[in-house]
Amino acid sequence: MANLNQAPGRGENDLKRNRLSVKIDMTPMVDLAFILLTFFVLTTSLVKPFVVDITMPDERIEGAPLNQNRVLTVFLGANDKIYWYKGLPNTKTGVTDFSKNGIRKVLTEQKRKIKKIYVLIKPMETSKYKNVVDILDEFVITDIQHYSITSMSPEDEHLLRSLALH
Numbered sequence: 001m002a003n004l005n006q007a008p009g010r011g012e013n014d015l016k017r018n019r020l021s022v023k024i025d026m027t028p029m030v031d032l033a034f035i036l037l038t039f040f041v042l043t044t045s046l047v048k049p050f051v052v053d054i055t056m057p058d059e060r061i062e063g064a065p066l067n068q069n070r071v072l073t074v075f076l077g078a079n080d081k082i083y084w085y086k087g088l089p090n091t092k093t094g095v096t097d098f099s100k101n102g103i104r105k106v107l108t109e110q111k112r113k114i115k116k117i118y119v120l121i122k123p124m125e126t127s128k129y130k131n132v133v134d135i136l137d138e139f140v141i142t143d144i145q146h147y148s149i150t151s152m153s154p155e156d157e158h159l160l161r162s163l164a165l166h
Contacts, residue, residue, distance in 0.1 A: 066118060068087045068088050069086075069087055069114070070114055070116060070117055070118050071086070071087060071117075071118050071119075071120060072084060072085075072086050072107075072110050072114075072117055072118070072119045072120070073085055073086075073119075073120045073122060073156075074103075074119055074120065074121050074122065074135065075122050075123075075124060075152070075156070075160065076121065076122070076123040076124060076127035076131045076132065076135065077124050077126060077127055078124070078126035078127065080128075080131060082102065082103050082131075082135075083160065084103075084106060086110065086114075103135065103138055104138055104141065104142060107119075107138060107139070107142040107144060108142055111142060111143070111144060116146065117144060117146065118146040118147065118148075119139070119144055119146070119147040119148075120147070120148060120150055121135055121147060121148065121149045121150070122149075122150055122151065122152045122156060123149070123152075124152065124160075132149070
């Protein structure tokens with residue numbers, strides 16, 4: 001580990017007068033540092049993925065049917081447009097966007113009117129994944145707790161086609 005180097009042929013008195021040079025072997029310390037570094041890199045999880053819990057509707061829903069007056073259906077369209085209606089499908093479809101005064105205002109007003117609102121999210125073929133994430137963020141902001149993502153039905157496509165929105 002550590003060695004004391006003496007000049008050859010010197011006596012004991014010469015040792016006291018001259019300083020001895022010390023040579024330290026750093027190899028074991030470097031080995032230990034690399035072993036510890038390797039251990040901590042391999043045993044540490046670097047990034048934990050963040051996932052959003054999404055409740056998907058079950059095909060076998062049991063119990064009392066949901067009151068149609070509590071349901072708000074939201075269609076996510078192209079160009080950050082949102083089409084929505086309350087209750088059963090009809091031609092009174094609202095159009096809004098993802099701006100501050102857009103869907104948040106609609107969700108806040110509908111939540112104030114309907115105590116236990118349930119929102120159905122129906123993304124169109126032309127909508128973006130970002131729009132789904134944005135609408136889920138809006139539900140967190142407006143404190144809407146009951147929602148699900150469903151696919152569009154033929155009736156929905158017919159309604160949007162009749163309104164020339166699809």
